[in-house]
Amino acid sequence: MTRTLIGSVLALLLALTAWVPTAFANHYQASLDGNGVQPPSIFQIDNDANLVVDPSTAATKDWANVTQTFSVDKPTGQTDNSYKGGVKEDTTCPDETTGSIPNNKSDLLQFGTWTEDGSPGYLHMYWVRVSDPSGTTLMDFEFNQSTATCAIGPNKVRTDGDLLIEYSIVQGGARAVMTLRRWSSANQAWGNPVDITSDAHAAGTINETAIPAGTDQLDLDGNGTLDPMPAMSPRTFGEASVDLNVIFDSTKCQSFGSAMLKSRSSDSFTSQLKDFISPIPLTLTNCGKVQITKQTDPDKATQSFDYTKTFATDPTSANTFSLKDDETKSFDNVLFGSGYTVTENALPTGWSFVNLDCSASTGGVSYTVDQSTRTVTFSIGDANDFLKCTYSNKALAKLTVVKKVNDSPSGQAFAFTSTGGLSPSSFSLTPTGTGTAGADSKVFDNIATGPYSVAETVPAGWNLAGATCSNGNDPSAITLAAGDDVTCTFTNERERGAIEITKTRKHAAATGGQGPQSGVSFTVTGTNLGESKNVTITTDAAGKACVSGLLYGAYTVKESVPAGYVNHNDSKSVTVSAEANCGSAVAAAAPVSFVNTPLTDVTVDVKSQIPGGTASTISCVDGDGTLVKRDLTNAPGDVSLSMKDLEPTAPKTTLVCTIVVDP
Ligand SMILES: [Ca+2]
Ligand SMILES: [Ca+2]
Ligand SMILES: [Ca+2]
Ligand SMILES: [Ca+2]
Numbered sequence: 001m002t003r004t005l006i007g008s009v010l011a012l013l014l015a016l017t018a019w020v021p022t023a024f025a026n027h028y029q030a031s032l033d034g035n036g037v038q039p040p041s042i043f044q045i046d047n048d049a050n051l052v053v054d055p056s057t058a059a060t061k062d063w064a065n066v067t068q069t070f071s072v073d074k075p076t077g078q079t080d081n082s083y084k085g086g087v088k089e090d091t092t093c094p095d096e097t098t099g100s101i102p103n104n105k106s107d108l109l110q111f112g113t114w115t116e117d118g119s120p121g122y123l124h125m126y127w128v129r130v131s132d133p134s135g136t137t138l139m140d141f142e143f144n145q146s147t148a149t150c151a152i153g154p155n156k157v158r159t160d161g162d163l164l165i166e167y168s169i170v171q172g173g174a175r176a177v178m179t180l181r182r183w184s185s186a187n188q189a190w191g192n193p194v195d196i197t198s199d200a201h202a203a204g205t206i207n208e209t210a211i212p213a214g215t216d217q218l219d220l221d222g223n224g225t226l227d228p229m230p231a232m233s234p235r236t237f238g239e240a241s242v243d244l245n246v247i248f249d250s251t252k253c254q255s256f257g258s259a260m261l262k263s264r265s266s267d268s269f270t271s272q273l274k275d276f277i278s279p280i281p282l283t284l285t286n287c288g289k290v291q292i293t294k295q296t297d298p299d300k301a302t303q304s305f306d307y308t309k310t311f312a313t314d315p316t317s318a319n320t321f322s323l324k325d326d327e328t329k330s331f332d333n334v335l336f337g338s339g340y341t342v343t344e345n346a347l348p349t350g351w352s353f354v355n356l357d358c359s360a361s362t363g364g365v366s367y368t369v370d371q372s373t374r375t376v377t378f379s380i381g382d383a384n385d386f387l388k389c390t391y392s393n394k395a396l397a398k399l400t401v402v403k404k405v406n407d408s409p410s411g412q413a414f415a416f417t418s419t420g421g422l423s424p425s426s427f428s429l430t431p432t433g434t435g436t437a438g439a440d441s442k443v444f445d446n447i448a449t450g451p452y453s454v455a456e457t458v459p460a461g462w463n464l465a466g467a468t469c470s471n472g473n474d475p476s477a478i479t480l481a482a483g484d485d486v487t488c489t490f491t492n493e494r495e496r497g498a499i500e501i502t503k504t505r506k507h508a509a510a511t512g513g514q515g516p517q518s519g520v521s522f523t524v525t526g527t528n529l530g531e532s533k534n535v536t537i538t539t540d541a542a543g544k545a546c547v548s549g550l551l552y553g554a555y556t557v558k559e560s561v562p563a564g565y566v567n568h569n570d571s572k573s574v575t576v577s578a579e580a581n582c583g584s585a586v587a588a589a590a591p592v593s594f595v596n597t598p599l600t601d602v603t604v605d606v607k608s609q610i611p612g613g614t615a616s617t618i619s620c621v622d623g624d625g626t627l628v629k630r631d632l633t634n635a636p637g638d639v640s641l642s643m644k645d646l647e648p649t650a651p652k653t654t655l656v657c658t659i660v661v662d663p
Pocket of ligand 4: 109
């Protein structure tokens with residue numbers, strides 16, 4: 001009794017000594033600490049291997065809370081598959097047979113693996129067997145790059161560099177010695193073993209105590225769901241971790257797609273293989289994926305955008321690349337690492353950056369996006385890590401304001417104001433001549449899309465004849481879309497006036513003795529009409545005639561006096577200086593009046609009743625005695641004196657004729 005107790009205490013002390021972690025902190029019991037190269041593993045390799053997440057350590061994993069890749073052997077007994085006699089580790093595509101594994105010595109039940117993300121992370125393995133045999137525990141985990149199955153036997157076709165991880169624990173031992181071998185295609189044999197436990201790149205333990213039924217979970221029946229565990233007797237469950245730094249060359253992409261577990265009959269590497277658990281697919285690689293996609297607004301833009309990356313690939317790839325709309329750059333062989341970046345270089349002229357969206361990434365890839373520098377910073381630490389980012393860029397727009405005048409600008413400047421962020425927001429345009437040839441313009445290039453407005457402050461003496469934009473917008477509400485090139489044209493004309501002519505005549509037969517005179521033509525001339533230009537208008541029934549569209553300035557209105565009338569003031573100067581039009585707006589027209597006077601003809605006849613019987617003279621003078629006409633010939637016979645176009649204006653309204661009959 002006492003001895004038993006002492007023995008137990010000694011065993012416990014020995015065990016405690018064995019459990020004491022080495023110089024490393026922050027890792028669990030036998031778990032790997034990363035050797036200062038990568039963060040410690042979070043996976044529990046228990047000193048006394050178990051499957052549960054022991055509550056003492058938070059944020060750790062054990063087999064009960066990871067989704068492991070596992071394979072369950074055929075049931076123990078006559079249907080179990082094992083290698084044929086004479087098969088050794090170096091045997092290529094060894095054949096199999098069925099039947100009981102002798103003495104349950106190496107009768108395997110299950111194995112599994114789980115890969116812990118990191119830089120590069122860890123590979124964790126476990127095995128389960130029927131019973132604890134005498135002698136050394138020997139488990140060989142084989143990892144194959146190819147998933148092609150051998151023509152004969154259960155194995156996968158081996159490729160140069162395939163892995164064999166040996167786990168061995170001496171009889172009664174607590175910690176496994178683990179070695180790593182790589183397959184040599186040239187030698188058709190596994191290479192020399194490399195001890196990976198002594199330098200803390202691997203660790204393996206075994207359950208030294210029984211694992212009670214139901215306390216842990218593994219998928220023992222292989223149906224894909226975790227099952228309550230039957231009791232596991234001591235030394236029938238083992239677990240191990242390997243630092244992926246010793247599996248992978250950090251400069252090469254490697255990928256293992258299949259794993260299997262084998263038991264060996266003795267310590268000797270060339271001893272006969274016994275039981276195996278058939279290969280199971282897995283993903284064990286040191287490379288992830290990166291995919292960068294380009295989207296532009298407007299769609300299908302031909303602009304190319306340049307990018308710079310800082311991550312490494314195998315084989316190596318250029319650190320710069322270019323993308324156009326809808327194009328994708330894919331890197332399927334990104335070596336594990338952190339602090340990787342992809343940056344969109346300086347924006348091409350005429351383009352803006354909308355955003356960088358990496359939310360489509362999968363596999364839990366860790367990334368941060370800096371929109372201001374157009375950079376994604378990320379880590380690739382797992383085969384499933386797939387960074388998928390889309391850069392969206394929008395074309396900038398162009399707005400041109402054109403100032404056009406239909407009349408001579410004479411140095412007139414036109415002021416403009418705007419909203420929406422044009423710079424400068426206020427500006428002035430000064431056409432040099434009429435029409436498009438003399439137009440002035442202001443170009444706002446590479447401006448953001450969105451709403452704008454432009455307005456002209458119409459100068460005195462000018463009217464805005466038109467304001468239109470090439471995209472159909474009104475200049476007060478311009479909407480610029482990506483890549484738009486819009487021109488808004490403001491057309492001005494000078495203000496114009498009118499001349500209204502009032503034409504009257506003296507007319508004895510009319511009420512009041514005078515009235516309007518219709519049908520009288522006037523010619524309007526002026527320098528603003530051009531030297532060779534004139535306008536002829538005719539009075540209407542009301543004696544009115546109007547001409548509009550006249551630039552401000554001096555004009556001459558000249559009457560074409562009708563026959564039978566006289567007008568000594570038939571040409572008048574008129575100044576147009578107010579905006580007016582004929583018709584409804586005639587009130588402001590420049591007025592000018594003309595009055596015509598009708599003419600009178602007088603004939604004085606003296607008739608000799610006897611031809612040649614008498615001779616007479618006639619002499620007529622007007623009111624002030626001025627001689628109008630006379631015939632003093634005094635020839636025998638008739639005398640007739642005609643006076644035409646007599647004006648009824650004083651003193652000419654009186655005509656005195658002296659007739660002398662045959663003096
Ligand atoms: Ca464990
Ligand atoms: Ca545990
Ligand atoms: Ca088997
Ligand atoms: Ca078995």
